Amino acid sequence: MSITLNASELQAIVDQIVAALTPTFQKRVEATAKASGEALYCLTVEGVAKRLDRDAKTVLKYIREDKMRAANIGTREKPQYRVSEADFAEFYRLHRK
Secondary structure (H helix, E strand, O other): OOOOOOHHHHHHHHHHHHHHHHHHHHHHHHHHHHHHOOOOOEEEHHHHHHHHOOOHHHHHHHHHOOOOOOEEOOOOOOOOEEEEHHHHHHHHHHHOO
């Protein structure tokens, strides 16, 4: 038996899987933070850009060049990055003038 999917059908399935897994991912992040005894708050790319007074594209460049650590909770084709407060603080400490 063979199933043939076009790109949009496959992307729809991937989006459904990501949507189903996102709450599970969030629970794991919260459990990890609770176990380590620290609160974990994540910023979106737009939130980081606002704090740095930069464009979101600049923040994405920092992430892609591994200058800023981030977790991708989206897909490879449609990334949705989140930056922890600790990673943001480390980036800021290393790059402030």
